[in-house]
Amino acid sequence: MKAIVMRAYGGPENLELTEVPEPKVGPDSVLVRVRAAGVNPVDWKIGQGYLDPMLYVYFPFVPGWDLAGVVERIGPGVTEFAPGDEVFGYARLDYVQHGTYAELAAVPVRTLARKPASLGWQQAAGLPLxxxxxxxxxxxxxxxxxxxxxxxxxxxxxxxxxxxxxxxxxxxxxxxxxxxxxxxxxxxxxxxxxxxxxxxxxxxxxxxxxxxxxxxxxxxxxxxxxxxxxxxxxxxxxxxxxxxxxxxxxxxxxxVWVRPDAADLGVLAELADRGRLTVHIDRELPLAEAAEAWAASAAGRTRGKIVLVVS
Incomplete structure (x- = not known):
């Protein structure tokens, strides 16, 4: 599968689009075919090593914590979702290795909720974190x-x-x-x-x-x-x-250090579907242009969100 990887700490120039193995799916995880991935300042801060004192980082790593997509496969312990379900989530782990800038992402079920029906893929991907x-x-x-x-x-x-x-x-x-x-x-x-x-x-x-x-x-x-x-x-x-x-x-x-929380994601989804919450997309870029997305995020003049369109 295609993914963005980083092989060493650095700036956007260190991001590379390449082929990587399909991720394994653990007992309490869900394999999601990613339609869009949200870009957040923490992504490029991790890339520059700012979170190294806090998180183990295993190179090469796939960046990204936000996603929206379709469930492809579920782990044997998962009862909340089934293949074909549309989901969104803040797929943060306590280490950095397998992120959401990829065609497929295996993420813990505790980090996911059903995608708001009223939001498109890009908006849903920009919402979680x-x-x-x-x-x-x-x-x-x-x-x-x-x-x-x-x-x-x-x-x-x-x-x-x-x-x-x-x-x-x-x-x-x-x-x-x-x-x-x-x-x-x-x-x-x-x-x-x-x-x-x-x-x-x-x-x-x-x-x-x-x-x-x-x-x-x-x-x-x-x-x-x-x-x-x-x-x-x-x-x-x-x-x-x-x-x-x-x-x-x-x-x-x-x-406040944000925490993945499926119930809180559910509240956000409900607000969106009631017409009380929308996500303004400042810029949509293809996965291959993740470096441009990082540069735009680091510039600090974004109105709303930057999103990578994956599939």
């Missing part, structure tokens, strides 16, 4: 709902755009930071946009004079410090970050 991150970070700050206000930093990005929609679907008011070119996009998601940068706290207070009930940091920098200034009563427990471990810990908030 970013959607789970958004949903789990909102849960960390108390799942704000009706009558609550949430500040979303980097609200136009892959995670931020989904967090905004999930919060709005729950009845919350969302204030989102983004560059001016993305303000109309945020309005289309139901958010009130503000420009990031110097003076952000004052601009947020102008929209929410009594403060916001929770804040989500998806960008780093000064986001946690600004959040501390505008969250009601300066309550750090209502701040979550996925990038600033030191800052959010010091503030008394939550560092």
């Amino acid at each position: 970013a959607g789970l991150t958004a949903y789990q970070s909102l849960r960390a700050v108390g799942s704000p709902g009706a009558g609550r206000t949430v500040l979303v930093h980097a609200a136009a990005g892959g995670v931020g755009s989904l967090a905004t929609q999930i919060a709005v679907a729950a009845g919350a008011r969302a204030i989102g930071t983004a560059s001016e070119r993305n303000h109309d996009f945020l309005r289309s998601l139901g958010a009130e946009p503000v420009v990031y940068g110097e003076g952000l706290a004052d601009r947020v207070r102008a929209l929410a004079p009594d403060g916001v009930d929770a804040a989500l940091d998806y960008v780093g920098g000064e986001a946690v410090a600004v959040s501390k200034q505008v969250v009601v009563d300066g309550d750090g427990s209502r701040i979550a970050s996925i990038v600033d471990a030191e800052g959010v810990t010091r503030a008394g908030g939550h560092l």
Whole structure:
């Protein structure tokens, strides 16, 4: 089968499209014929060795943790799915070797859910990691709902755009930071946009004079410090970050490291099928152009998601 492989740490230039053996399917795993694979910043960060202190990496490895596709075969312990089922998932393991940038991927059943019927393959492939991150970070700050206000930093990005929609679907008011070119996009998601940068706290207070009930940091920098200034009563427990471990810990908030969770994927699928959650695709590229996808992701100006079309 065809797959993208990396034989040594490095940048996008180290990605190679080649033939690799079909993966083995364990007792509690599912073999998925991949239709599309989501591209996430963690993919190229692994490629550059940033996660080497945390994860065993076995070269050559196939990158990728997000997928959408069709079940080809199931392990003997799997009862949740059957061949032909359409699924999507966040197929993260505790090591890096067999990823989703491939025609076939063997993934644990615990990382999969049925694909939302309302989403195409590319949208479904872009949802798992970013959607789970958004949903789990909102849960960390108390799942704000009706009558609550949430500040979303980097609200136009892959995670931020989904967090905004999930919060709005729950009845919350969302204030989102983004560059001016993305303000109309945020309005289309139901958010009130503000420009990031110097003076952000004052601009947020102008929209929410009594403060916001929770804040989500998806960008780093000064986001946690600004959040501390505008969250009601300066309550750090209502701040979550996925990038600033030191800052959010010091503030008394939550560092969120996304976890594969089939039940949470099911919630996201239900929101999508109710018309409350969609995935904006910034760019679709064929599998062979994974290097271009990584370069675009690393540039950091993506609105929504980048996806590889596999089959």
